[in-house]
Amino acid sequence: MSNNLEGILSQLNPKQQEAVTFGNGPLLILAGPGSGKTRTLIYRTAYLILIKEIPTSNILLLTFTNKAAGEMKQRLAKILPNSSPTPFAGTFHSFCAQVLRIYGKHLDLPNNYSIYDRHDQIDTIKSVLEELDISIKQFKPGSVLATISQAKNELIGPLEYPQYARGHWQETVARIYLKYQQFLKEYQALDFDDLMIEAIRLFKKAPEVLTKYQNQYQWVLIDEYQDTNKAQYLLTKLLTKKWRNLNAVGDASQAIYGWRGADYRNLMALKDDFSDLKVINLEQNYRSTQTILEAANNVIKQNTSHPILNLWTEQKSGDKISFYGADNEQQEAEFVTEMVKTYYFNQPTEMAILYRTNAQSRLLEESLLENGIPYALVGGVRFYERKEIKDCLAYLRLIANPKDKISYQRAEKLGKRKLEKFKEFVKKKKKERTTLKWLDQILKVTTYLDRFDEHDPQELSRIENVKELRSVASEFPKLDDFLENVALIQQEYDPKEKKLNQSQKRITLMTAHAAKGTEFDVVFMIGMEEGLFPHSRSLLEKSELEEERRLCYVAMTRARTKLYISFAQRRFFFGEASNNQSSRFLKDIPEELIDVLK
Numbered sequence: 001m002s003n004n005l006e007g008i009l010s011q012l013n014p015k016q017q018e019a020v021t022f023g024n025g026p027l028l029i030l031a032g033p034g035s036g037k038t039r040t041l042i043y044r045t046a047y048l049i050l051i052k053e054i055p056t057s058n059i060l061l062l063t064f065t066n067k068a069a070g071e072m073k074q075r076l077a078k079i080l081p082n083s084s085p086t087p088f089a090g091t092f093h094s095f096c097a098q099v100l101r102i103y104g105k106h107l108d109l110p111n112n113y114s115i116y117d118r119h120d121q122i123d124t125i126k127s128v129l130e131e132l133d134i135s136i137k138q139f140k141p142g143s144v145l146a147t148i149s150q151a152k153n154e155l156i157g158p159l160e161y162p163q164y165a166r167g168h169w170q171e172t173v174a175r176i177y178l179k180y181q182q183f184l185k186e187y188q189a190l191d192f193d194d195l196m197i198e199a200i201r202l203f204k205k206a207p208e209v210l211t212k213y214q215n216q217y218q219w220v221l222i223d224e225y226q227d228t229n230k231a232q233y234l235l236t237k238l239l240t241k242k243w244r245n246l247n248a249v250g251d252a253s254q255a256i257y258g259w260r261g262a263d264y265r266n267l268m269a270l271k272d273d274f275s276d277l278k279v280i281n282l283e284q285n286y287r288s289t290q291t292i293l294e295a296a297n298n299v300i301k302q303n304t305s306h307p308i309l310n311l312w313t314e315q316k317s318g319d320k321i322s323f324y325g326a327d328n329e330q331q332e333a334e335f336v337t338e339m340v341k342t343y344y345f346n347q348p349t350e351m352a353i354l355y356r357t358n359a360q361s362r363l364l365e366e367s368l369l370e371n372g373i374p375y376a377l378v379g380g381v382r383f384y385e386r387k388e389i390k391d392c393l394a395y396l397r398l399i400a401n402p403k404d405k406i407s408y409q410r411a412e413k414l415g416k417r418k419l420e421k422f423k424e425f426v427k428k429k430k431k432e433r434t435t436l437k438w439l440d441q442i443l444k445v446t447t448y449l450d451r452f453d454e455h456d457p458q459e460l461s462r463i464e465n466v467k468e469l470r471s472v473a474s475e476f477p478k479l480d481d482f483l484e485n486v487a488l489i490q491q492e493y494d495p496k497e498k499k500l501n502q503s504q505k506r507i508t509l510m511t512a513h514a515a516k517g518t519e520f521d522v523v524f525m526i527g528m529e530e531g532l533f534p535h536s537r538s539l540l541e542k543s544e545l546e547e548e549r550r551l552c553y554v555a556m557t558r559a560r561t562k563l564y565i566s567f568a569q570r571r572f573f574f575g576e577a578s579n580n581q582s583s584r585f586l587k588d589i590p591e592e593l594i595d596v597l598k
Contacts, residue, residue: 008047012040019280020044021051022247026240026274028225028267029249032309033557034287034519037249041223042072044247045087046079048219059087060217060239064224066091068517072223092232093192096199099213100190106206107198114189121145121191128179139172143453147173148180152193153229153261155200157181196231203238214242225250226264227257233266237273244274252306256513256551258543259457264306285311285557287519289318292559295589300553302588303546311557320595324566325582329527332568333363335597336524337371339564340507343522344373352508352520354555356533358461359383359468360526361509366489374506379514384490388452388462392469393486395442396435399426400479418446435473435482471572512555523559525552528567529580552585 009017016036019029020043031037045061048054063069072089080086088095101111116124125141128134147170151161158178165174184190190198203210220240222228225248228236240246248270255264271277285293293311301308326332336353343349353364362383368375383389394410401407411419425445433441443449449466452459476482508520512533527533534548556563567582 008043008051012043013284015280015282016040020047022278024245026244026277027247028270028277028279029282030279030307030309031249031251031282032285032311033254034285035282036286037282040282041221041249042075045076045221049080054219056085056087058216058218060220061087061089062092062095062222064091064227093195096195099199103202103209107202110188116189116191124180124183128176128183132175132179134172137450140453142456142459144173144176146456148177149193150261152197153231155231196235200231200235210238213239218243219245221247223249226252226255226267227262228266229261229263253300253308253550254554256516256547256554258547281309283309283311285313287560288557289315289561291318291320291593292556292563295321295593296553296556298590299585299588300549303549305546319562321593322564322595322597324597326566326568327570329363329568329571332526332566333367335566336526337367340373341371349522350520351522352558353524353526354510354512354515355526356512356535357464358511359464362468364509368507369489376506376508378508378510384486386465388466389469392466395422396438396479397483399438400483421445434477435479436470438479439470439473512551515558516554519558519560521560522562524564525555526566528565528583528586530583533583549585
């Protein structure tokens with residue numbers, strides 16, 4: 001691209017141009033899904049370099065994932081002249097890690113410190129629990145770690161935390177938190193949350209270091225600002241205090257990570273901290289039809305706690321949104337598969353099936369396999385290959401065949417004492433039982449589910465997967481039939497995948513959370529029922545219900561040309577049958593936008 005103004009602006013709409021050419025001072029770009037926010041951010045950067053002649057060393061680009069940072073660098077490299085260096089583009093954590101490697105000595109931190117990932121953190125928490133003689137059953141490491149992480153995101157250190165602790169749980173976590181940080185210091189290690197906290201502490205303790213970075217990074221551009229937490233927000237304020245050239249891009253309606261500590265209210269707080277903040281709305285959508293956008297707009301505008309953008313497009317209205325109410329979950333899976341087949345075998349179409357919980361993939365996987373349709377499971381593992389499923393299957397296989405050495409070894413790794421209890425139970429209960437009764441008794445005798453904390457989203461997903469296995473068990477009362485069915489499905493996995501090459505199309509299966517940042521020609525949103533989407537855990541809190549609504553909005557706006565929404569009036573889910581009402585979100589979509597399928 002030629003480094004002139006006309007070349008920079010030629011492919012942008014008026015609002016994008018306004019954002020790209022904005023002068024000095026704080027700028028907030030509220031960008032709806034499919035509105036070209038990344039392009040605007042990249043072109044804004046190019047404008048600063050090529051037109052305003054800002055040295056690349058004076059520009060800092062921050063985002064939340066290494067993948068997003070890599071894409072920024074690639075897109076910038078295509079726009080800038082070959083000889084031009086690209087500015088720093090990375091995650092908040094990578095930036096802080098770099099700062100601490102250089103200046104951590106001010107905090108008595110060696111430059112070769114270790115960065116602990118989640119597994120390292122869990123192991124450290126376990127060591128702390130053992131040291132303090134605290135029950136690992138009552139204080140599960142994952143849950144303790146989540147509580148400590150939440151405190152760190154709120155900039156509450158181990159010495160301050162006891163002031164906020166209420167009740168036995170938090171008071172105990174306060175003890176664990178203090179010892180955990182002592183262990184990390186002894187190991188010369190930081191966890192990911194510490195990277196942010198220690199960088200902030202460094203800037204406050206050594207103001208000359210902060211001044212250096214303030215002078216260097218005269219322009220700070222941040223993507224996905226709705227996903228920042230308190231620590232990241234404070235870091236932003238510190239870095240931009242001198243020059244005040246903060247360019248933040250975000251959309252409160254796409255804030256779906258509250259459970260990770262993200263706070264969309266940081267978008268609105270910018271107006272308090274920067275009285276001269278310029279706000280530009282990007283509402284023109286380049287992805288979806290007007291029908292899809294109107295439906296999504298009507299869903300999200302029910303939220304009242306944050307700004308709502310009104311998306312529009314120059315594209316045609318397009319097809320109506322297809323609603324399908326199935327009698328049960330099997331009928332729903334059959335319907336989706338039949339619809340997929342009409343696209344898959346007749347025209348080149350990118351398709352995705354979205355669901356609220358990972359456990360919902362099971363029926364769809366089986367249905368697609370039966371019909372010879374390849375699929376890619378994004379952000380997850382195929383149902384029967386998930387660790388918790390393989391653990392339960394090992395116990396069940398040992399009932400059917402006590403000489404199964406592979407299953408025995410797996411069960412033994414889960415705990416020798418648990419295995420002995422299991423063997424005693426099987427010996428006593430020799431009479432024929434249904435698969436479901438066997439499974440329930442295994443879970444009870446081995447206390448298998450006790451290893452998971454339902455308050456931890458990752459571990460809750462594992463609990464839900466085990467409960468979904470109960471649904472399969474109920475379909476095959478005879479244990480031999482059940483195990484044979486599982487084996488046949490597992491056999492279907494690999495051969496299909498080996499025949500595929502990268503150019504061959506496949507259907508994408510993922511949760512609504514994993515779908516953020518993607519787009520497809522055709523999208524199927526399944527399981528749109530009260531208690532499932534919105535999730536039952538969100539029904540009592542307005543803030544959580546609004547986040548579920550935002551998640552629904554994100555899912556709907558993944559579709560380019562066609563959106564299918566389905567629900568089951570009766571669902572055998574988690575091993576229990578229930579009659580369901582369709583999701584409240586569907587009631588917000590105007591009837592004239594809907595085509596009800598029979």
